[in-house]
Amino acid sequence: MWATNAKIVGIVLGTLALYTLIANKIPQVQSEVPQALTLGANVTPEQLVAAGEKVYTGIGGCTTCHGLGERAPNLLTDEKGQGTIGARCGKREPGKSCKQYLYESLDNPTAFVVSGYQPIMPVMTKQLSPEQVWSVIAFLQAQGGSVDVTADDIAKSKPAAGALTPGASPGSTGGAFAGGSTDPKVIIQAAGCLACHKLEGQGQVIAPDLTHVGSRRDAASIRKKVLDPASSITQGYEKLAGIMPKSFGTMMNASQLEALVEYLAAHK
Amino acid sequence: MTDHLLLVLQAAADTSRAYGEFPVIGARAFVWITAEVHLMFAAFVLGVPMFAVVTEAIGIFGHDERYDRLSKEFTRLLLVAYSATAIWGAMLVFGLSTLYPRFWAYLTTIFAPSMWVYAALFFVESFTLYLYYYGWDRWKKGRAKLGHWTLGILLNVWGTVVMFIANSWLTYMMSPPRDITPTTDPTTIKLWHAIANATWMPINVHRVIANVVFGGAIVGAYASYRFLAAKTDEERAHYDWMGYVGNFIAMSALIVLPFAGYWLGREIYQYDQSMGITMMGGFMSWLWVIQAFLIAVLFLTGNYYLWIGMGRIPGAERFQPYTKYLLIVLVLGAIVWGTPHTMIADSKELAAMGGSHHPFLGALGVMSAKNTAVNLMILTTFLSFLLYRRANVRPVVPWARGGTLIQAAMFAVAAGVVLFYGIRGYFVEAIVRIGFSVYQVLAVLACIAGVTVIDVLMARGAQSLGAIRWGKMPPRSQYALFILAVTFTWLMGLMGFARSGIRQYWHVWQVMQDTSQYAATPALGYASKMISLCVLIFLSLVAFVFWLGGLAEKSTFVATPERQGEPRHVGH
Numbered sequence: 001m002w003a004t005n006a007k008i009v010g011i012v013l014g015t016l017a018l019y020t021l022i023a024n025k026i027p028q029v030q031s032e033v034p035q036a037l038t039l040g041a042n043v044t045p046e047q048l049v050a051a052g053e054k055v056y057t058g059i060g061g062c063t064t065c066h067g068l069g070e071r072a073p074n075l076l077t078d079e080k081g082q083g084t085i086g087a088r089c090g091k092r093e094p095g096k097s098c099k100q101y102l103y104e105s106l107d108n109p110t111a112f113v114v115s116g117y118q119p120i121m122p123v124m125t126k127q128l129s130p131e132q133v134w135s136v137i138a139f140l141q142a143q144g145g146s147v148d149v150t151a152d153d154i155a156k157s158k159p160a161a162g163a164l165t166p167g168a169s170p171g172s173t174g175g176a177f178a179g180g181s182t183d184p185k186v187i188i189q190a191a192g193c194l195a196c197h198k199l200e201g202q203g204q205v206i207a208p209d210l211t212h213v214g215s216r217r218d219a220a221s222i223r224k225k226v227l228d229p230a231s232s233i234t235q236g237y238e239k240l241a242g243i244m245p246k247s248f249g250t251m252m253n254a255s256q257l258e259a260l261v262e263y264l265a266a267h268k
Numbered sequence: 269m270t271d272h273l274l275l276v277l278q279a280a281a282d283t284s285r286a287y288g289e290f291p292v293i294g295a296r297a298f299v300w301i302t303a304e305v306h307l308m309f310a311a312f313v314l315g316v317p318m319f320a321v322v323t324e325a326i327g328i329f330g331h332d333e334r335y336d337r338l339s340k341e342f343t344r345l346l347l348v349a350y351s352a353t354a355i356w357g358a359m360l361v362f363g364l365s366t367l368y369p370r371f372w373a374y375l376t377t378i379f380a381p382s383m384w385v386y387a388a389l390f391f392v393e394s395f396t397l398y399l400y401y402y403g404w405d406r407w408k409k410g411r412a413k414l415g416h417w418t419l420g421i422l423l424n425v426w427g428t429v430v431m432f433i434a435n436s437w438l439t440y441m442m443s444p445p446r447d448i449t450p451t452t453d454p455t456t457i458k459l460w461h462a463i464a465n466a467t468w469m470p471i472n473v474h475r476v477i478a479n480v481v482f483g484g485a486i487v488g489a490y491a492s493y494r495f496l497a498a499k500t501d502e503e504r505a506h507y508d509w510m511g512y513v514g515n516f517i518a519m520s521a522l523i524v525l526p527f528a529g530y531w532l533g534r535e536i537y538q539y540d541q542s543m544g545i546t547m548m549g550g551f552m553s554w555l556w557v558i559q560a561f562l563i564a565v566l567f568l569t570g571n572y573y574l575w576i577g578m579g580r581i582p583g584a585e586r587f588q589p590y591t592k593y594l595l596i597v598l599v600l601g602a603i604v605w606g607t608p609h610t611m612i613a614d615s616k617e618l619a620a621m622g623g624s625h626h627p628f629l630g631a632l633g634v635m636s637a638k639n640t641a642v643n644l645m646i647l648t649t650f651l652s653f654l655l656y657r658r659a660n661v662r663p664v665v666p667w668a669r670g671g672t673l674i675q676a677a678m679f680a681v682a683a684g685v686v687l688f689y690g691i692r693g694y695f696v697e698a699i700v701r702i703g704f705s706v707y708q709v710l711a712v713l714a715c716i717a718g719v720t721v722i723d724v725l726m727a728r729g730a731q732s733l734g735a736i737r738w739g740k741m742p743p744r745s746q747y748a749l750f751i752l753a754v755t756f757t758w759l760m761g762l763m764g765f766a767r768s769g770i771r772q773y774w775h776v777w778q779v780m781q782d783t784s785q786y787a788a789t790p791a792l793g794y795a796s797k798m799i800s801l802c803v804l805i806f807l808s809l810v811a812f813v814f815w816l817g818g819l820a821e822k823s824t825f826v827a828t829p830e831r832q833g834e835p836r837h838v839g840h
Contacts, residue, residue: 004496004743011747012807015754016800023558023796029551031789033773033782061542230446246778249449 034059037131039154045138045147052139055132060124062136072121073114076143086145098145099153102137110196122245123192130157182255184263191248199267207244208234212267219265226257286370287784295367296786297798302363304761304802305809306356310434311475311760312810313349314427315483316342317397319517321420328413338510339420341817342487343401348813350394368784371775377454378462379437386433393426428476435471436463441776442767443467443539450779466539470532471767477525482756484518487511489753490814492746495739505739511749512577518752519570519653523646523716527709536770543777547770554792555766557608560638562759564602567645569748569755571598571652576745582734584659597648604641607633631694639705640690643712647682650716654723661730671726675719682715757806761799769795 037051056062065072075085082088089098093112096104104111106128109121125133131154138149181187188194196207213222216234224231229244252260290298320339327336364372376383400419407416443466448457491511498504537544546552575591578584631637654675663671689704696704771777773787781787 001497007747008493008496008750011750012754012804015751016758016803019558019562019755019758020796020800022561024793026554026557026792028791028793029554030791031546031551031769031772033787065545228447246446246449 032058037129037135039131039135039151041151043151045149048135048138048149049142049147051131052135052137055128055136056139060128060132060136065121072117075140084144085140086143089140089145098141099137099148102140103133106133106136130154133157182259184260187252187256187260191251196244208237210264210267214265214268217265219261222264223257223261226260288367288369290363290367294786295784299360299363299367300798301802301805302356302360304764304799305806306353306360307764308757308760308802308806309349309353309356310431311479311482312486313346313353314431315479315481316346316349316486317420317423317427318480319483319487321417321424323513324417324420328417334506338513340404343397343404345490345813345817346397347401348816350397352809352813354390368775371780374454374776374780375437378440378457379459381459382433382436382463386430389426389430389433393423393430396423396426431475432472435475436465436468439467439471440465442771443536444776444779448779452779467532467535470528470535474525474528474532477521477528478760480521481518481525482760484514484516484521485753485756486810488514488518488749492749493814495741495746496743501739508739508741511746515570515573515749515752518756519649522566523649526642530705540777543770546772547766551789552766552769554608555762557606558792559759559762560602560606562755562762564606565755566752566759567649568598568602569751571649573745573748573752574652574656576741576748578656578659580737580740581656581659583661584656587655587659590655591652594648594652598645601641601645601648604632604637605645607637634694635705636690636693636701639708640686643686643708644683646712647679647686647715650719651679654719657723660733660736661727662733663726663730665726665728668726671722675722678715678718682711685711754803754807757803758799761802765795765799
């Protein structure tokens with residue numbers, strides 16, 4: 001019986017060892033906690049590219065869509081014979097340099113949507129800090145092109161001192177959203193609403209047109225929708241459920257929220 | 269991803285003591301081990317009563333005492349297993365309250381009333397178990413026996429409700445209702461609102477089925493150990509039969525499990541697409557390749573056990589030449605299912621592959637190919653079982669030939685539907701392709717149901733080609749049952765890691781951030797070591813429970829007068 005017991009123990013341990021070995025032989029990917037990125041005035045292109053790769057594969061969440069060949073264009077590999085993103089970014093939009101095009105893609109992703117894809121990309125400048133945004137651009141430029149991002153680009157993109165920066169480090173003091181303004185147009189601009197919605201002839205038509213939103217929703221409904229975008233989905237836009245950020249309620253103060261709600265509700 | 273500002277604010281406010289530390293292995297490892305081993309024992313004490321109450325019912329209504337004894341033999345093991353479940357559960361609670369005090373306070377603020385109900389029901393469940401076990405011989409006949417069986421049903425009801433309550437806590441962590449934000453005061457959250465979250469019911473259903481699988485696998489391992497240790501042919505025959513029943517239940521429930529998993533996955537995607545993408549296409553994508561490998565092991569080992577078992581069935585030699593073809597289908601299916609598709613790769617790896625997909629394997633890594641492969645594997649396994657079932661019988665009903673042809677046609681149609689939608693999936697959009705998997709699954713389920721009904725009707729009055737020679741199994745068949753039990757347990761640990769890990773650095777998804785030193789979700793290599801350790805602890809303790817069971821009372825196996833003469837185990 002001891003021999004049988006030994007065989008059983010051997011089989012159990014052998015099976016466990018096999019599974020553990022296989023799991024250790026495959027690529028090891030750890031899900032990191034988002035970290036703040038600090039780049040000095042003397043940052044080199046190499047440092048930017050290295051930092052950008054981390055953002056690209058980490059906090060940026062870029063790989064969840066790019067590189068799958070279905071949801072978004074390939075960036076690191078060839079896209080339909082046009083090469084990698086660094087090689088093609090300068091030829092995408094007439095009159096726009098590679099850097100300008102890439103920044104626009106992150107800041108206003110619906111301004112130019114590559115043919116064959118849906119406009120589902122969120123506004124990354126609302127989610128990443130300027131350091132993170134520009135390091136990603138440098139990383140993308142490095143994919144077949146030359147890097148011309150500098151510390152000046154980062155400095156120019158930074159909001160005024162005291163403003164709350166996306167991707168800021170834990171412990172940062174934060175600041176007033178939209179500079180504390182209660183002007184609804186300033187709030188709409190700061191929140192990037194027009195990246196998806198159309199209002200008074202401006203903006204995109206990815207999400208429902210807000211020009212007559214007051215005739216469809218009362219103030220309470222608009223308030224609820226801003227605070228909890230998933231609470232109701234306009235008919236015909238079910239596929240885009242989950243795209244609208246859930247953070248507006250905490251970004252705006254009460255006065256700003258009410259100003260925005262009142263403004264939109266008046267759009268009958 | 270959209271709420272980084274919130275976690276920044278939360279982290280900034282997170283200054284008071286939120287975490288404790290556990291010596292040597294760290295807080296996360298301690299909670300991981302206690303939670304996982306507790307869950308394994310919980311699955312054991314929930315799965316085995318399901319097994320026990322069904323076998324007792326077969327004993328009562330089929331007038332076959334073997335099943336009654338089998339049921340009692342397992343209920344005896346539950347007594348010790350309950351204690352182990354409670355001990356590990358207590359360790360988990362102490363771990364959470366001392367190592368993650370802030371998080372634990374948050375959960376208890378919302379769920380306190382359900383925790384009291386949980387404790388009360390565990391109490392009731394334990395006493396129902398005592399009545400069920402100790403009343404076995406007292407309430408043995410007539411109405412009293414039915415009353416006893418009702419206790420077994422109640423035992424399952426209490427256990428299931430207890431599990432549902434615990435599931436609400438962990439699913440709330442995964443999918444808190446969308447109106448709950450980091451600033452929501454937990455005292456204002458309605459209990460039922462938190463319980464009835466998006467993934468609660470899918471997890472409930474998935475775990476009920478998985479517990480049946482797990483219970484069957486552990487029963488199979490127990491029986492195989494007893495088989496190998498058996499001193500007499502009768503005893504060996506009894507445990508061979510028990511191992512077959514355990515494996516049959518495990519494999520039958522396993523066939524249904526992917527459908528419950530599909531529902532859960534869909535709910536996760538609907539709740540939060542980014543969580544779904546993290547799970548299937550993000551840092552966890554390799555996990556599914558490992559899962560595919562494990563399930564391939566399960567299918568191959570389960571089929572191997574059946575094929576060896578045909579050696580003890582007179583008449584099975586007719587079908588044995590076909591097993592090599594079944595093996596080819598299973599191996600090809602496993603290869604396709606294990607083909608990676610969407611994975612995080614760095615620029616060098618992408619360059620080495622020549623694109624986001626490997627040039628040769630990219631086409632096989634998509635869901636169209638994988639769904640086709642797994643459905644064909646399920647059909648093949650069902651065919652294996654059908655051949656096993658019909659091995660020693662020759663149907664005598666006049667429509668037997670026509671019935672067999674209809675069965676064959678059902679297999680052909682099901683396989684055709686699976687292949688048709690698998691191939692067509694390459695030419696349509698993703699949203700359409702996802703819907704195709706439903707047709708594939710329905711075709712397979714319809715085939716299984718239709719073929720089974722015909723087979724049962726065709727077996728009426730069938731001519732026997734000889735009784736199954738229970739006990740005439742080579743030892744390697746029993747080791748296969750051990751591999752199945754270890755693999756099922758490891759798979760449970762792996763999927764637990766997947767379910768918990770997709771929250772990443774959140775205790776409660778996008779509501780309460782994990783700001784401890786263990787906030788990063790580890791890679792699969794580390795997770796696999798933890799899983800193996802948990803499985804080893806669990807199996808060692810289960811072996812101890814089995815040993816205690818044998819120490820307290822000898823096996824309930826008694827060689828009946830009928831079985832001492834001619835083998836009685838004719839049917840399945």
